[in-house]
Amino acid sequence: MARYDRAITVFSPDGHLFQVEYALEAVRKGNAAVGVRGTDTVVLGVEKKSTAKLQDSRSVRKIVNLDEHIALACAGLKADARVLINRARIECQSHKLTVEDPVTVEYITRYIAGLQQKYTQSGGVRPFGLSTLIVGFDPYTGVPSLYQTDPSGTFSAWKANATGRNSNSMREFLEKNYKETSGQETLKLAIRALLEVVESGGKNIEVAVMTKEGLRQLDESEIDAVVAEIEAEKAAAEAAKKGPPKET
Amino acid sequence: MWHSTKSHDKQVIFCKSTAFLFVQGMGMKLNTSALESHRLVIGTSDELPNGFSTAPSFEIPNTTDFDCFQKEAIQMVKPAKGTTTLAFIFKEGVMVAADSRASMGGYISSQSVKKIIEINPYMLGTMAGGAADCQFWHRNLGVKCRLHELANKRRISVTGASKLLANILYSYRGMGLSVGTMIAGWDETGPGLYYVDSEGGRLKGMRFSVGSGSPYAYGVLDNGYRYDMSVDEAAELARRAIYHATFRDGASGGVASVYHVGANGWKKLSGDDVAELHYNYYPVEPTIVEQVMVET
Numbered sequence: 001m002a003r004y005d006r007a008i009t010v011f012s013p014d015g016h017l018f019q020v021e022y023a024l025e026a027v028r029k030g031n032a033a034v035g036v037r038g039t040d041t042v043v044l045g046v047e048k049k050s051t052a053k054l055q056d057s058r059s060v061r062k063i064v065n066l067d068e069h070i071a072l073a074c075a076g077l078k079a080d081a082r083v084l085i086n087r088a089r090i091e092c093q094s095h096k097l098t099v100e101d102p103v104t105v106e107y108i109t110r111y112i113a114g115l116q117q118k119y120t121q122s123g124g125v126r127p128f129g130l131s132t133l134i135v136g137f138d139p140y141t142g143v144p145s146l147y148q149t150d151p152s153g154t155f156s157a158w159k160a161n162a163t164g165r166n167s168n169s170m171r172e173f174l175e176k177n178y179k180e181t182s183g184q185e186t187l188k189l190a191i192r193a194l195l196e197v198v199e200s201g202g203k204n205i206e207v208a209v210m211t212k213e214g215l216r217q218l219d220e221s222e223i224d225a226v227v228a229e230i231e232a233e234k235a236a237a238e239a240a241k242k243g244p245p246k247e248t
Numbered sequence: 249m250w251h252s253t254k255s256h257d258k259q260v261i262f263c264k265s266t267a268f269l270f271v272q273g274m275g276m277k278l279n280t281s282a283l284e285s286h287r288l289v290i291g292t293s294d295e296l297p298n299g300f301s302t303a304p305s306f307e308i309p310n311t312t313d314f315d316c317f318q319k320e321a322i323q324m325v326k327p328a329k330g331t332t333t334l335a336f337i338f339k340e341g342v343m344v345a346a347d348s349r350a351s352m353g354g355y356i357s358s359q360s361v362k363k364i365i366e367i368n369p370y371m372l373g374t375m376a377g378g379a380a381d382c383q384f385w386h387r388n389l390g391v392k393c394r395l396h397e398l399a400n401k402r403r404i405s406v407t408g409a410s411k412l413l414a415n416i417l418y419s420y421r422g423m424g425l426s427v428g429t430m431i432a433g434w435d436e437t438g439p440g441l442y443y444v445d446s447e448g449g450r451l452k453g454m455r456f457s458v459g460s461g462s463p464y465a466y467g468v469l470d471n472g473y474r475y476d477m478s479v480d481e482a483a484e485l486a487r488r489a490i491y492h493a494t495f496r497d498g499a500s501g502g503v504a505s506v507y508h509v510g511a512n513g514w515k516k517l518s519g520d521d522v523a524e525l526h527y528n529y530y531p532v533e534p535t536i537v538e539q540v541m542v543e544t
Contacts, residue, residue: 098408098411098412098415099396099404099405099407099408099411099412100405100407100408100411101405101407101408104400106400106401107399107400110399140402140436
């Protein structure tokens with residue numbers, strides 16, 4: 001087995017591309033990221049590891065714009081992310097130049113996934129070690145979308161998804177609690193999913209909301225406010241469970 | 249319309265085909281063909297120091313004055329957009345019309361050329377300039393439009409299609425292509441009309457006429473145009489405009505074809521021989537002398 005994991009362009013006898021699978025491991029060690037699609041908003045949330053004291057936290061943006069109507073969050077190797085994001089940004093503008101129309105979310109996801117796939121089938125390169133969550137609004141129909149890509153180059157659309165560290169527990173939570181939401185409810189659902197695996201508090205998560213008007217990054221105080229709301233709701237739910245039996 | 253004669257433009261045609269092969273070889277990755285210029289590289293090899301290849305080059309002919317040689321080839325092609333085509337947007341869509349004469353200098357080589365090219369069921373292109381250039385690049389545009397549709401699950405807009413064509417023509421700028429075309433279609437934003445030419449220009453507009461007969465056609469078209477015409481009125485206006493252009497311009501004639509592009513795609517409305525149209529509009533009135541002679 002060990003002989004088949006050096007070069008990316010070599011299959012193992014049981015059909016694995018080990019480099020791609022190791023790339024997925026790198027993703028699993030990355031920061032938790034979650035995306036939830038609502039009827040009129042899409043929300044991205046990323047775990048923020050506590051920044052070092054001397055580090056300027058504003059320079060460590062984890063949720064980025066690809067174009068005015070498309071945003072991306074990722075889990076995995078951040079340096080690879082930078083390269084992929086730059087290529088995607090160029091492609092967004094190039095598309096505007098050649099057909100005078102903004103890209104659809106599906107188009108740019110297909111492009112990024114295609115790029116990731118190319119690096120699994122070339123000599124002398126390694127795959128990109130990141131999975132991306134891409135959100136945006138279709139410029140023609142105004143429909144919100146959430147897509148995910150991974151190092152193997154596959155992509156698909158999701159109602160809600162998580163990637164990175166502890167993504168399984170986040171996904172389980174989402175599967176149990178997902179319902180069609182809009183506006184603030186979508187935001188709360190995303191933050192609740194993230195809080196399953198991340199320490200509570202505004203300074204540990206970065207959240208951005210994409211609406212038809214564009215991307216809005218929430219600042220710490222706003223996140224703290226929503227977190228407080230969520231905690232209050234949780235406490236109320238707990239109290240309601242214990243409450244009624246006493247009133248006999 | 250012009251047809252190539254065998255003498256000088258063999259070199260020009262050879263250059264076009266190798267340039268075309270280079271463009272095709274790029275495949276469907278990031279389409280930077282609009283951003284690169286495929287300039288002829290005289291006398292150097294295809295390899296630059298870093299291993300990047302330049303535009304393909306070919307053996308230059310042994311003339312004393314290479315620059316003028318190339319100009320001569322282009323000049324032979326240039327003035328001859330002998331044709332009349334027109335298109336205009338109105339309330340019910342786009343009306344497209346053209347004549348059908350092809351001429352080589354003073355010789356009429358054909359009276360039945362199809363100058364309105366069907367790119368796909370909802371988009372038409374008109375032909376003026378080099379027949380081969382127009383036909384080939386419109387077919388190529390049709391391929392690109394279809395691939396766009398398959399990849400993106402939605403039809404390409406008229407804006408996008410005209411931009412694709414304009415980018416291709418721009419990348420061949422100065423190499424002797426002769427194309428003066430109008431792209432007419434109906435997409436999600438309604439009717440669309442663009443003029444695209446081999447100089448790389450691209451204009452959006454409501455009324456265009458292209459070719460040697462266009463001044464005459466413009467006269468009739470601009471005079472009779474109203475935005476809220478019916479399909480029949482617009483067709484008659486287009487037909488008349490082409491007829492008048494063929495009447496005065498020697499390089500236009502044959503059959504006046506009229507197409508309409510509506511929400512459900514294009515439809516050919518009529519194809520009338522302009523000689524017959526002449527007698528329809530100006531029927532022969534027998535003089536009194538002739539009438540008397542007939543009666544006796």
